Amino acid sequence: MSELHDIxxxxxxxxxxxxxxxxxxxxxxxxxxxxxxxxxxxxxxxxSESGHGHRVxxxxxxxxxxxxxxxxxxxxxxxxxxTVGVVAVDPSSVHSGGALLGDRARMAFDPNDxxxxxxxxxxxxxxxxxxxxxxxxxxxxxxAYDMVLVETVGVGQTEVAVTHVxxxxxxxxQPGSGDVLQFxxxxxxxxxxxxxxxxxxxxxxxxxxxxxxxxALATLRQVxxxxxxxxxxxxxxxxxxxxxxxxxALFSHRDAIGTSGVIARRRQGRKAWATxxxxxxxxxxxxxxxxGIANITQLVxxxxxxxxxxxxxxxxxxxxxxxxxx
Amino acid sequence: MSELHDIxxxxxxxxxxxxxxxxxxxxxxxxxxxxxxxxxxxxxxxxSESGHGHRVxxxxxxxxxxxxxxxxxxxxxxxxxxTVGVVAVDPSSVHSGGALLGDRARMAFDPNDxxxxxxxxxxxxxxxxxxxxxxxxxxxxxxAYDMVLVETVGVGQTEVAVTHVxxxxxxxxQPGSGDVLQFxxxxxxxxxxxxxxxxxxxxxxxxxxxxxxxxALATLRQVxxxxxxxxxxxxxxxxxxxxxxxxxALFSHRDAIGTSGVIARRRQGRKAWATxxxxxxxxxxxxxxxxGIANITQLVxxxxxxxxxxxxxxxxxxxxxxxxxx
Numbered sequence: 001m002s003e004l005h006d007i008x009x010x011x012x013x014x015x016x017x018x019x020x021x022x023x024x025x026x027x028x029x030x031x032x033x034x035x036x037x038x039x040x041x042x043x044x045x046x047x048s049e050s051g052h053g054h055r056v057x058x059x060x061x062x063x064x065x066x067x068x069x070x071x072x073x074x075x076x077x078x079x080x081x082x083t084v085g086v087v088a089v090d091p092s093s094v095h096s097g098g099a100l101l102g103d104r105a106r107m108a109f110d111p112n113d114x115x116x117x118x119x120x121x122x123x124x125x126x127x128x129x130x131x132x133x134x135x136x137x138x139x140x141x142x143x144a145y146d147m148v149l150v151e152t153v154g155v156g157q158t159e160v161a162v163t164h165v166x167x168x169x170x171x172x173x174q175p176g177s178g179d180v181l182q183f184x185x186x187x188x189x190x191x192x193x194x195x196x197x198x199x200x201x202x203x204x205x206x207x208x209x210x211x212x213x214x215x216a217l218a219t220l221r222q223v224x225x226x227x228x229x230x231x232x233x234x235x236x237x238x239x240x241x242x243x244x245x246x247x248x249a250l251f252s253h254r255d256a257i258g259t260s261g262v263i264a265r266r267r268q269g270r271k272a273w274a275t276x277x278x279x280x281x282x283x284x285x286x287x288x289x290x291x292g293i294a295n296i297t298q299l300v301x302x303x304x305x306x307x308x309x310x311x312x313x314x315x316x317x318x319x320x321x322x323x324x325x326x
Numbered sequence: 327m328s329e330l331h332d333i334x335x336x337x338x339x340x341x342x343x344x345x346x347x348x349x350x351x352x353x354x355x356x357x358x359x360x361x362x363x364x365x366x367x368x369x370x371x372x373x374s375e376s377g378h379g380h381r382v383x384x385x386x387x388x389x390x391x392x393x394x395x396x397x398x399x400x401x402x403x404x405x406x407x408x409t410v411g412v413v414a415v416d417p418s419s420v421h422s423g424g425a426l427l428g429d430r431a432r433m434a435f436d437p438n439d440x441x442x443x444x445x446x447x448x449x450x451x452x453x454x455x456x457x458x459x460x461x462x463x464x465x466x467x468x469x470a471y472d473m474v475l476v477e478t479v480g481v482g483q484t485e486v487a488v489t490h491v492x493x494x495x496x497x498x499x500q501p502g503s504g505d506v507l508q509f510x511x512x513x514x515x516x517x518x519x520x521x522x523x524x525x526x527x528x529x530x531x532x533x534x535x536x537x538x539x540x541x542a543l544a545t546l547r548q549v550x551x552x553x554x555x556x557x558x559x560x561x562x563x564x565x566x567x568x569x570x571x572x573x574x575a576l577f578s579h580r581d582a583i584g585t586s587g588v589i590a591r592r593r594q595g596r597k598a599w600a601t602x603x604x605x606x607x608x609x610x611x612x613x614x615x616x617x618g619i620a621n622i623t624q625l626v627x628x629x630x631x632x633x634x635x636x637x638x639x640x641x642x643x644x645x646x647x648x649x650x651x652x
Binding site for chain 1: 357387388389390479480500502503504505506508509511512514605606607608609610611612614615616644646647648649650651652
């Protein structure tokens with residue numbers, strides 16, 4: 001039994017030490033370690049147990065209280081007997097690099113709870129690719145926990161497309177978030193599955209924000225973007241209000257899209273992940289040498305349709321390239 | 327005299343037909359055309375005339391009236407005898423792809439004005455690289471016009487880092503832009519050189535937004551991010567208010583950073599452009615084969631310090647790679 005099989009077994013059993021080891025490997029950029037990660041993911045994708053966890057992405061502007069909301073949501077889910085893995089993606093901000101990690105440290109998580117795992121993931125690095133570690137971490141945690149919560153900051157063209165890792169996408173805003181409305185209407189950001197106005201303890205402004213969001217959704221439905229059926233919830237992480245309703249809405253969304261919906265989304269996400277990974281690895285020159293993007297997309301599609309480990313397939317493709325420097 | 331020399335001469339002379347041809351080449355993703363663009367940029371970078379234009383980036387959330395503001399600003403600059411080139415970068419939005427182009431078409435530009443050139447630049451394409459066409463277009467227009475206005479939508483981690491193409495960065499918001507404040511404070515977006523609250527015709531809310539932005543800048547100065555000296559202006563594109571003051575503030579900023587400041591910024595931008603271009607072209611595999619990112623950064627730095635055409639230098643580096651598929 002190889003080391004990777006041991007790690008995979010530990011991940012499936014919810015062994016926090018081995019899960020942490022898997023995530024350390026994912027954050028490591030050394031080519032030999034990255035290859036091991038690809039192998040680990042292939043092992044984890046074997047069998048019907050793989051990735052059973054419900055993947056929930058929570059995104060929104062900074063300052064709306066996402067971290068606190070994730071903390072109370074995780075506590076609520078634990079109360080209901082679900083195991084929970086949390087990834088907070090740190091977009092390596094310009095000035096205050098450590099802000100998110102700081103928030104994270106303030107979260108009141110019980111370190112002795114075996115059914116709860118929390119991790120910040122740094123995604124900095126010009127050439128490393130931002131989306132890859134997030135995808136890989138979510139795949140690992142989804143093998144270990146019932147629910148995987150992915151917290152990302154940003155509105156609009158964030159480099160980690162949270163839709164590509166989540167079965168259910170939640171947009172979190174606070175009262176008075178006019179810009180978010182504009183982003184939705186202008187199509188700069190995708191329409192989430194659920195909208196949450198946090199800081200509902202701010203009174204009437206929260207109710208107003210919720211009703212603004214509802215009209216924005218109605219407008220979008222009129223122009224044919226989205227079905228306008230997304231729930232808009234009010235929460236207060238501070239007062240622990242609306243959190244049970246949020247948990248319920250997450251389950252409802254997953255029920256509504258059904259198993260086929262979940263599979264379709266995950267396939268879409270895996271395609272994006274694999275194609276992006278290959279493009280970053282071999283560049284446009286490599287893509288051309290390997291038969292062009294249309295050809296590669298076809299190969300990736302076929303591999304995803306056969307439920308093969310997609311990253312292994314593109315890794316094999318990259319391995320077919322030899323580079324000579326003259 | 328080659329075709330490219332003809333185009334370069336036409337660009338320098340402000341020939342709108344040839345400028346449009348250069349921009350068509352820039353939007354074309356065919357490898358042979360891209361190589362021609364690199365050559366054209368090398369020709370344009372010869373001589374002291376190259377890229378004299380003042381590059382101004384205007385960015386901000388959708389719906390704040392950037393397009394209208396750019397239109398009235400261009401008119402004001404023309405009134406003052408400056409020639410003006412405008413690039414609107416279309417981030418290929420998710421739902422309403424044509425929105426920006428639609429705005430553009432509504433702008434009341436005089437098509438017969440030889441001293442004014444307006445162009446929307448589509449930057450879609452997973453593998454094409456978003457920043458490259460914008461950089462190239464700005465280099466071309468800066469050889470033709472006194473002022474180059476680059477309009478990009480977005481707040482935060484936009485893929486076109488407007489700071490890398492602009493001598494002066496202007497953030498445009500509207501009254502009640504709480505999210506922008508949060509983005510600034512959280513360091514998700516870089517601190518601009520000038521802040522503009524547009525739609526000042528909305529009354530007291532605009533004044534309040536301006537004072538909020540001023541306190542945000544003061545807070546940022548306290549934590550050591552930025553000098554807090556950025557001007558905050560009020561404009562109304564609708565009523566043509568504050569536009570003369572905006573033009574004056576642009577000139578003041580350029581005077582304040584001086585020639586050495588402009589050169590330092592442009593070098594920084596060219597480094598980012600060249601490194602990003604190479605990474606997208608050859609991938610992490612190619613970067614490793616060519617000696618690693620530290621080595622490449624050193625080469626790019628040296629080339630930029632010698633004021634060589636940076637893109638030609640990295641193109642030559644990419645040309646040293648041969649790819650074999652086994």
